[in-house]
Amino acid sequence: MEQLGFEVVSIEKQQDVQLILGHAGFIKTIEDLYEVMVNTVPNAKFGIAFAEASGQCLVRSEGNDKALVGQAEKNVLGIGAGHTFLILFKGAYPINVLNAIKAINEVSRIYCATSNPVQVIIANTKQGRGIAGIVDGSASKGIEGKKDRSARKKLLRDLGYKLK
Numbered sequence: 248m249e250q251l252g253f254e255v256v257s258i259e260k261q262q263d264v265q266l267i268l269g270h271a272g273f274i275k276t277i278e279d280l281y282e283v284m285v286n287t288v289p290n291a292k293f294g295i296a297f298a299e300a301s302g303q304c305l306v307r308s309e310g311n312d313k314a315l316v317g318q319a320e321k322n323v324l325g326i327g328a329g330h331t332f333l334i335l336f337k338g339a340y341p342i343n344v345l346n347a348i349k350a351i352n353e354v355s356r357i358y359c360a361t362s363n364p365v366q367v368i369i370a371n372t373k374q375g376r377g378i379a380g381i382v383d384g385s386a387s388k389g390i391e392g393k394k395d396r397s398a399r400k401k402l403l404r405d406l407g408y409k410l411k
Contacts, residue, residue, distance in 0.1 A: 252371040253379065257364070258322050258333070264315070265341055266365065267334045267348060268381065270356040274299065274307070276332060281309040283347045284334065291344075293336035294319040300329025300375075312337075326367050328376040342408075359383045 260266060271280075277297040284293050294315030296308045306323050310316040315335045323333050334348075341360030348354060359365060363384030370379040391399070403409040 249373055254369045254371065255382075256325050256367045256369055258367065260318060260322075260335055263337060263362070264318075265336050265339065265360075265362045267336075267341055267345065267360045268358040268365065268367070268378075269332050269348070269354055270330050270358070270378070271297070271332055271351065271354045272300070272330050273353040276330075276351070276353050277307045277309050279351045279353070280332060280334060280348065283344060283351065284336065285311070287344045287347045288336075288339040291336050291338040293334060295332065295334045296320045296323035297332040298323050298327065298329055304329065326369065326376070326378070328369060328378050331378060 258266060258268070277295060280295050280297070284291060284295070292312040292315060294308065294310035294312055294317065296306050296316070296319035299305050299307065306320050308316050308320050310319070315337070319333050319335045322335075323331060326333075345357070345360050349357060358367075358378060358381045361383050365384075366382040367378055368380045368382070370377050400409070404411050
């Protein structure tokens with residue numbers, strides 16, 4: 248019987264950086280993700296990294312911000328799971344690009360889209376590594392009250408996502 252091991256890898260990023268972590272299965276994924284980011288939110292700064300799962304098994308990368316590209320590369324290499332992609336970006340929210348990313352033919356899964364701290368739960372086998380799950384942010388601390396609800400509604404309007 249083969250051994251299975253688990254580990255946790257934290258995605259390293261600045262607090263103001265958004266991220267989308269997903270799974271896709273073709274070498275053109277990196278270029279398709281780049282095109283979605285540029286065409287959906289042209290002024291966003293971003294870096295994308297994608298881990299190949301066969302052949303050379305390289306981490307491929309693209310982007311328009313050198314620091315975010317380097318950070319995405321480092322994180323994806325640390326995760327080390329084939330066909331994983333990570334987009335790190337500023338100047339947009341995941342809600343602005345998520346549907347366009349999900350519409351890419353080879354994208355098969357989005358694990359998370361957030362600005363929260365993220366931990367990736369990795370399963371290790373003899374063959375390689377895979378993402379078993381993620382931890383997105385912190386544990387729940389209570390139920391929204393009247394003041395919390397008002398603050399949420401105000402924030403959405405301040406961000407321009409709801410009419411004032």
